[in-house]
Amino acid sequence: MEWKIAELKELEDKIWRCTACGTCKVAYDYGPPPTFGEICPAGAEFGFEGFMASKGKIAFARGILSGELPWDEEFLEAIYKCTVCAGCQNQCELDHKPYIPEIIEAMRRRAVADGVGPMPLHKNLLQSMKNYNNPYQGPRRVRTDWTRPFKKAGKPIKDLNKEAAPVFFFVGCTGAFNTAARAVPTATASIFQKLGMDFGILGENEICCGSTAMRVGDSEEFKRVATKNLETFKWLHDERGVKTIISSCAGCYRAIKKDYSLSSEYDKVMEGIEVIHTADYLNRLYKEGKLKFEGELHWKVTYHDPCHTGRHLNKFIIDEEGKQLWKGAYVDVDQSECLYEQPRDLLKAIPGVELVEMKRNRANSFCCGGGGGVMTGFGEWAAKNASLRIQEGADVGAERIVSICPFCHFNLNEGAKRIGSQVKVHDLTELIDQVLVGKSDNQT
């Protein structure tokens, strides 16, 4: 399997499209009314221009390429003090726009290739991936711990290693190993069971999607797990009849949809398989009238758009041939795959829930602070940033903040704890699970 993962040098022409105008530093919309907000977690925390949005990252990239910025400890750290949230990317209008997260990650790949990166704590994570196929140093058998209550209740989850099912629930490492985020797979599976879906998991044989490895610049480790996963997907399709892969994790979803598409075999392997996020899947069912809610949740909630189910799913229209503008010109952005409305529609559908918006939302959502390896590499800063987001929710009167990513879930929780906030953090699936009427309940 060939992988088309760009080296920094290959992106040099793109890097030279940036004018250093600094528009990427703030989320601003003319409106009217005009709205303004900080968009770069790194800039907000560290302040200096190098940390600030894509303007600063491009400066670093130029310095690496020209040889003017040799590696040292502080510089390396600066490259990793970025959540790769793509908030900056959303503001830019020039030809390198589509490649901004790519440029940031290519610098990290360069650091890894030069033997200096990633950060020491990332190295532990990568070692864990090599040893355990997950970044949490979790033994294989722990991966299924979350399924115990289902077994106990006499509703075991189908094991795709042994049986066939059309739907594969890709649980993801965070939901499986991070106890604080286990509510996510639990609620997801509970919903699926209530809906009477024929779905299964790979259990101990599931391996990491590779997102974190890719984010911190270890493309070799990413390729290793991604290749294995793609092979597994093919096997699941051919041998187990899987037609749909569902994920409740924004990171896994983004990796499978976007990072895996860098493989030469992607289209072939994924033929006949749809990859879908749980929020999108449930929203489809809701639109078809297949979700029935009972009871009310009298909660004032706000919704936090994870970067990976939001602007990371932008599809950029690029004039590859030079037919419309010129060769390589960025033409437009297609946001149709970004999951902005689906989770909101579901929240609004839950009886009793009042949805309020934070100032920075959808494409201009402020990152929770956990992405891009920051939660592992700089946990304290990640939590501090999450507390800013929690406060933003509190400022609009929200009692609960809902999201669709176990990573955001964990980090936002840390942020709430850090400032002693009363705002509670939930995954969307938890809310749905509370009010969803199951098939059997329906019949009674």
Place this chain on the structure above:
Amino acid sequence: MSELSSLQKEHATTITDAGKVDSVLRELRKIVGESNCTASKHIRYAYSYDLSFVKPKLPDYVVMTETVEQVQELLRFANKEKIPIVPYTAGTNIGGLTIPERGGILLDLKKMNNIVAIDPESHVAVIEPGVSHAKLADALYKHKLRFGWPVGPPSASVLACAVSHGIGGLSAKYGLNSQEITSMEVVLPTGELIRVGSCAIRHDAWHSCLPLPQLDGLFKGWLGSSGVVTKIGISVHPIPPLLKVFTVSTENVADMYSYMLNLSNYEMCDDLTAVSWWLTQVPIPYPFKAKPDDSPEWFCFATTTSWTEKEREAKTEIWETVFEEEQKKGTSIKQTVYPEEALRGRTQLPSQVVGSTKNYCKQGGAGISWPGTFTPAKVWGPVYNKWKDILVAHNLSPAVRMTMYRGVHYGMFRAMIPFNKQSAEETENARHAIVECLKVDLDAGGIPYKPPVDFANEINKRADPGYLDLLRRMKKFLDPNDIMNPGKLGI
């Protein structure tokens, strides 16, 4: 971008002497704290270049202050040690003005970003240097107030633009943004905190620089070389509900000038701007592309706002009279549909799209500079024709803008020149063309604004010796050790 100037290299070797760096950094840490100062190369590097053709140069330190007291302490220290200080807010001035000529401390003021007050009754706002156009626009709109937003990045500083004689979208009505400054608080290069304007007489009165002697002039147009401005009061204005933009085209610059002169006499526009065909293109063609024969060469948008329908009708009537008069003169004037995206970019300000340089640089790549001038309107025509020759000869688009200021028949006259900064050759080509254009304009009575050192030298060559002498004496008086943005004034 890859090479530093030889001067800078020399400087870098002296200042990076470990002992010196450590002792300076130790002092800086005492003043602003460890996380607000650095000598790390990668951070300094990110401040070493801007959009323009000006050669990159590294500062030796970068410092972020959070309080006025810190600015004072910093300046006292720098003055004692004779270390250059370059004030910086976002570095988007398009003239290399924050690229340090002689190293030293780059003073990033972005953390001083409080909107100290908005007085919706008196129409005055008080702001710190780090307040961006985006932030102020958001805050003012809540009071249905506005300011003269430039077509620059929303993240850039309102204060830096105003003290640099910046130009916004209300220039036909209220003049330059520096004319909107009503009071100032400044830290002098020697560290004293001073105030000019009404706030000097009563600390919370920020309404006017007049009728006092205009000492505010000591800190406007000095390119950060006379002190660090820590607060300004600015006039802000109510937003009338009705907008009407009159758009015309002409075949040539003379006809456009005739129309603008006529219309500006009525002093009814917020903004009266004409742009050449190349500047209506999104983006400006790079390299030069010939204009289609059937397209007019000049387009004008006259932005008006009104409180009532009747006022709007009256303005429309005046405009129609002007238009008919111009037609009767036999000029090539026509009503036209201004290209929509370009018009939006000029009337919906601040604009993230234009601010991100899309309209200007998207095709050129990374670089933009301008011969940006204040030029008497009556020479716009001849200067434009010469500029066009120079620019086309350099394979660059003559993307020229002419804007009437406050009905006084002079205004902004500038060409936006994108270029491919990846190529040293193309950058030099643009620089050469721009400096040539500038000489033509200076010889016709124009004066460049926010001038890079190349331009400052050209100004000074032509300046009255008495003016230059006074400038030097004032600079020496305010900044005895020449620490503030040294070298930028070319004196």
